Amino acid sequence: MILEGTVLRGRSFEPIEGRVVVENGTIQSVEEGDVRTDDIILPAFVNAHTHIGDSIAKEAGEGLTLEELVAPPDGLKHRLLRRASREELVAGMDRSIQFMESAGTAAFFDFREGGVDGVHALQDALAGQDITGVILGRESTEAMEAGEGFGASGANDGEFSRERTATREAGKLFGIHAGEVDTTDINPALDLDPDLLVHMVHAEEIHLDRVADSEIPVVVCPRSNITTEVGLPPVRELLDRTTVALGTDNVMLNSPSMFREMEFTAKLTEATTREVLAMATINGAEIAGLNCGLVEEGYDARLLVLDGDSHNLTGARNPVRAVVRRASVHDLKDVVFPNE
Structure with missing residues (x-):
């Protein structure tokens, strides 16, 4: 599984453009690169x-x-x-x-x-x-x-x-x-x-x-x-x-x-x-003691994908602030858990 978009990576939740590669329910890599989506990827x-x-x-x-x-x-x-x-x-x-x-x-x-x-x-x-x-x-x-x-x-x-x-x-x-x-x-x-x-x-x-x-x-x-x-x-x-x-x-x-x-x-x-x-x-x-909560290599792929182009989130200049202060369940595009 490959998820692309703005990734809120690591403990600082630094927004990067790129993709998250998931294999067997585990995050294998987080890679920077150009993407063609407004999705926002964060830990569940x-x-x-x-x-x-x-x-x-x-x-x-x-x-x-x-x-x-x-x-x-x-x-x-x-x-x-x-x-x-x-x-x-x-x-x-x-x-x-x-x-x-x-x-x-x-x-x-x-x-x-x-x-x-x-x-x-x-x-x-x-x-x-x-x-x-x-x-x-x-x-x-x-x-x-x-x-x-x-x-x-x-x-x-x-x-x-x-x-x-x-x-x-x-x-x-x-x-x-x-x-x-x-x-x-x-x-x-x-x-x-x-x-x-x-x-x-x-x-x-x-x-x-x-x-x-x-x-x-x-x-x-x-x-x-x-x-x-x-x-x-x-x-x-x-x-x-x-x-x-x-x-x-x-x-x-x-x-x-x-x-x-x-x-x-x-x-x-x-x-x-x-x-x-x-x-x-x-x-x-x-x-x-759970192995989740971060978008980082080696963590369980318990992830959320938000639609950054939803009516609520489109135009947001600060994705972390938008996720915390503005986003809702209506902006959820996908919920990704390890056994999926």
């Missing part, structure tokens, strides 16, 4: 934080606080999840997975409710799909063992040292929500030495220094945080200290569209467009 997205079980409850709970919406065990989403049949849960997740793939997402991290059964339900929804699901089970170490790691709700909800130890011994990912509502759960979360933190909206200087010293990656979800009125994460300050990835959070609150998340983040924070694109691609991939 990695959505670093989702709760796609919420697919059964989209736009439910208007007017409720964050705690009333999602706090375990009796927040609205948890009540709805308990009432739903397994068939309904799998069908809802399957539809969200199909949407993510069609909108350019190659992989996603999911904090999966429901213990072992919840992990297996998501695995069933993923069966036959090209997208990669990094499933962080919740509620038990058995759920962690069934998936790719453990996703803790937050240090104020319980004591997770046992789960952290078990996850480390299993060589899997341990993620935890922190600083979403206030500062009280940030230091206890950091004490667990997690592989990733989620949110950190209320991180203060002392917490940012600890993040920098420990080099713990942070996943931010700006649209979700604004929707639930908890505030905007300090993206610039986090980027200056550690690896930052981008997630869309609860499907209940937001569509799992990385195009929308990038535009929102770029326009409401001090992150540069290249930083935002890295947050949506390579940063999440590296947190999970």
Whole structure:
């Protein structure tokens, strides 16, 4: 397979005119040269934080606080999840997975409710799909063992040292929500030495220094945080200290569209467009140990092709800025995954 156009190459996403040569699902070479197309070629997205079980409850709970919406065990989403049949849960997740793939997402991290059964339900929804699901089970170490790691709700909800130890011994990912509502759960979360933190909206200087010293990656979800009125994460300050990835959070609150998340983040924070694109691609991939997220030789060919001559993108003078701040699923010409 040969893809031609403006290639956003490497970690700097430097636009070059040329082609990407793919063999057996791997990028064999990226070559500069004259092309006769306005296509834009970039890495597919990695959505670093989702709760796609919420697919059964989209736009439910208007007017409720964050705690009333999602706090375990009796927040609205948890009540709805308990009432739903397994068939309904799998069908809802399957539809969200199909949407993510069609909108350019190659992989996603999911904090999966429901213990072992919840992990297996998501695995069933993923069966036959090209997208990669990094499933962080919740509620038990058995759920962690069934998936790719453990996703803790937050240090104020319980004591997770046992789960952290078990996850480390299993060589899997341990993620935890922190600083979403206030500062009280940030230091206890950091004490667990997690592989990733989620949110950190209320991180203060002392917490940012600890993040920098420990080099713990942070996943931010700006649209979700604004929707639930908890505030905007300090993206610039986090980027200056550690690896930052981008997630869309609860499907209940937001569509799992990385195009929308990038535009929102770029326009409401001090992150540069290249930083935002890295947050949506390579940063999440590296947190999970995935070999994607860059258009570079040796990486899996999980790629997107945008129509640079679409009504929306034609005339764009800066392709990276256009991809991050302007492009949408309607500009997608092709989604290329390794087994195609």
